Amino acid sequence: xxxxxxxxxxxxxxxxxxxxxxxxxxxxxxxxxxxxxxxxxxxxxxxxxxxxxxxxxxxxxxxxxxxxxxxxxxxxxxxxxxxxxxxxxxxxxxxxxxxxxxxxxxxxxxxxxxxxxxxxxxxxxxxxxxxxxxxxxxxxxxxxxxxxxxxxxxxxxxxxxxxxxxxxxxxxxxxxxxxxxxxxxxxxxxxxxxxxxxxxxxxxxxxxxxxxxxxxxxxxxxxxxxxxxxxxxxxxxxxxxxxxxxxxxxxxxxxxxxxxxxxxxxxxxxxxxxxxxxxxxxxxxxxxxxxxxxxxxxxxxxxxxxxxxxxxxxxxxxxxxxxxxxxxxxxxxxxxxxxxxxxxxxxxxxxxxxxxxxxxxxxxxxxxxxxxxxxxxxxxxxxxxxxxxx
Amino acid sequence: xxxxxxxxxxxxxxxxxxxxxxxxxxxxxxxxxxxxxxxxxxxxxxxxxxxxxxxxxxxxxxxxxxxxxxxxxxxxxxxxxxxxxxxxxxxxxxxxxxxxxxxxxxxxxxxxxxxxxxxxxxxxxxxxxxxxxxxxxx
Numbered sequence: 001x002x003x004x005x006x007x008x009x010x011x012x013x014x015x016x017x018x019x020x021x022x023x024x025x026x027x028x029x030x031x032x033x034x035x036x037x038x039x040x041x042x043x044x045x046x047x048x049x050x051x052x053x054x055x056x057x058x059x060x061x062x063x064x065x066x067x068x069x070x071x072x073x074x075x076x077x078x079x080x081x082x083x084x085x086x087x088x089x090x091x092x093x094x095x096x097x098x099x100x101x102x103x104x105x106x107x108x109x110x111x112x113x114x115x116x117x118x119x120x121x122x123x124x125x126x127x128x129x130x131x132x133x134x135x136x137x138x139x140x141x142x143x144x145x146x147x148x149x150x151x152x153x154x155x156x157x158x159x160x161x162x163x164x165x166x167x168x169x170x171x172x173x174x175x176x177x178x179x180x181x182x183x184x185x186x187x188x189x190x191x192x193x194x195x196x197x198x199x200x201x202x203x204x205x206x207x208x209x210x211x212x213x214x215x216x217x218x219x220x221x222x223x224x225x226x227x228x229x230x231x232x233x234x235x236x237x238x239x240x241x242x243x244x245x246x247x248x249x250x251x252x253x254x255x256x257x258x259x260x261x262x263x264x265x266x267x268x269x270x271x272x273x274x275x276x277x278x279x280x281x282x283x284x285x286x287x288x289x290x291x292x293x294x295x296x297x298x299x300x301x302x303x304x305x306x307x308x309x310x311x312x313x314x315x316x317x318x319x320x321x322x323x324x325x326x327x328x329x330x331x332x333x334x335x336x337x338x339x340x341x342x343x344x345x346x347x348x349x350x351x352x353x354x355x356x357x358x359x360x361x362x363x364x365x366x367x368x369x370x371x372x373x374x375x376x377x378x379x380x381x382x383x384x385x386x387x388x389x390x
Numbered sequence: 391x392x393x394x395x396x397x398x399x400x401x402x403x404x405x406x407x408x409x410x411x412x413x414x415x416x417x418x419x420x421x422x423x424x425x426x427x428x429x430x431x432x433x434x435x436x437x438x439x440x441x442x443x444x445x446x447x448x449x450x451x452x453x454x455x456x457x458x459x460x461x462x463x464x465x466x467x468x469x470x471x472x473x474x475x476x477x478x479x480x481x482x483x484x485x486x487x488x489x490x491x492x493x494x495x496x497x498x499x500x501x502x503x504x505x506x507x508x509x510x511x512x513x514x515x516x517x518x519x520x521x522x523x524x525x526x527x528x
Contacts, residue, residue: 122466129465135405136431137489138397139519141461141469142477149459150479157457157502202460250479250489255457 004270005387007096008227008234011040011220012345017333018184020214021117025055028112029067032218032341036108040220041231047220049077049098049107051091053337056127057118067110077104084131084372085284086242087111088341089379093240095221105223111338112216124212128336131373133248145209145287147249147374149201152289154255156203158304161292163203165307167194169288170207170330172316177327179317179358184211185331208288210329210339217341219348224387235348238365239273239382241266249374256304258375260297264367267380268299273365275299278382280350280360281321282343282368285328291315294369295323298380322360325350340370344381351385394468399517407446408432412518417451417508419484420444430486451508452525453482460497476500480522494523 013035015028023031029052037044050073052064060066063080077098083090088111095107115124128144155161171191177183189207197206227234243259243266246252268274275298283294292306300321301309309315315323326332326346329339347366349355365384371377401409411418420429424441435442458478464470476492478500492500493509507525510518 126466132489133431134397135399139399139513140477140489140491140521141396141465141472141475142459142489143461143463143465145463146459146461146465146477150457150477153459153502154457198463199460200463202462204459248489250487255479 001100002270003096003100003240004238004272005224005236006100007221008224008236009219009348009383010222010227010230010232010234011036011042012217012348013039014182014217014342014345015112015215017182017213017215017335019116020114023114023214025058025113025118026067026070028114028214028216029110030071032112032216033071033108033110036110036218036220039232042106042220044071044073046106047073047108048075049095049104050075051079051081051095051107051109053087053091053111054080054082055113056336057114075104077107083377083379084337085286085340086370086372086377086379087337088344089368089370089381090242092219092221092237092344092381093242093379096237096240099221099223105226107221108218109221110216110218111341113335113338114214115212115336116214118214137248137250143201145204146201148287148289149204150249151255151293151375152203152287155289155292158256159307161307163195164191165311166203166208166288166292167191168310169285169291170194172310173285173324173328173330176317176325176358177331179356180326180332183327183332184213185327204287210286210334211331213333213335215333215335216338217345219341219344233352233385235351235383236385236387237381238384239267239269239271241270241380243378244376247373247376252375256293258293258297258371259378260294260369260371260380263378263380264298264369267382271382273382277365278321278367279363280325280366281323282325282347282366283323284340284369284371285324285330286334288330290371290375291323293375294371298367298369317358317360325355325358325360337372343368347383351383394466396468396513398513399519401516404434405432409517411446412510412520413516415510417449417520418446419449419482419486421447428484428486430482430488450483453480453506453522455479455492455500455502455504455506456481456487457502458492458500478522480506488520491521492523493521499524
């Protein structure tokens, strides 16, 4: 059995992002769901499957059940998933399998948090750094940015990647955000702006780091056989793959090559497509070096050459692989683990042809990739307008 | 107002010999008596064969920096006085990798491939944590 073409995204909803005082994580999770239901013209009673991502600010032991209660729904298939930044795409993978197995028909996946107003900057920093081993890593005071700085430094050492090339990721992403009215940061920036921003952990500057935001997004996934009955063009799930190598950065088998290789290969195999078939990509960009490693491991350029690939403009709108067209976690919003949902709803918008000024012309196949931990947990999805592309 | 304290490791039944070693100035690794794999961090089972007969063995205490960063924005108030400080991944000569601070070295002198030797930093009566200093002669 393959999941290729088994399910489709028929509804999407993004909340506003940035600073949202007065909104709780639960409020935002339900608001995102309400918007996705409206987009799909679907009554909440049709939802028989639910996946949520726990909130860092308001953690609940039974998070998905709590959201179901607060939405007044009673799903027969329900889970709270935890795979860091890979959570949302792994949710799509699991939900598609559940739909294909007949365990449920229509799944709501909703994720939101309030990292910006719900936590002090100090607590947000401490929460995110708490993924480090409490006994063997935490005593050294490595912030999350520091963990990714280790990744960046290793890439620079191995391949000659430069700080300018890392900065180019942030600059390109900001240019895309400038075309997205919903994005938190829309003022264009230059390479010099990135390089002259405050050094957080060498070689990463402030503008190499993603935002800390309130916000969330949701999607509705249903069986491909029913997808044509909704008002918007379905975005079919053509491929999905996951991969994992470690949890803690000090135990990573490699600092420059990740399990995105395996997750990508598994997704391409399922979709019977390759990197050359992908029209655009939405890649997890918590820090700029991650995008370089993903571009390489997902096969868009040879290992070690992503710095040049980005520098040559391939990832900009109009390039061969427009990437993070909505502004990514770097410039659109980053409410923690829910953040990658914005890449997914953007991919659906691109496939529908409703991305406005940032539309990728002729977008038929999009790839989204999430990673959690410190390059630890990976999930790749390939979405397309047609179940089978000739 | 409470004085911020750096996270303090909590020895367990399994890890106590490791922390006792650190207090005595000896870096200890686990060696699986079934498959001979060397292991860090310590845990009850061997990561390779899942065997549960692990022995303690002193490490040479030397290794090589595989990557490093200079933290300029401290992770918490407890580290504010240390800024800027270097955190690195060290590949021990026995194979296992560990995170550690680099000491006795200018922050801009650290480099990938740098040879290092262990030093211990006292954090409490019971706990010292391993850090590393340059050791180009090792």
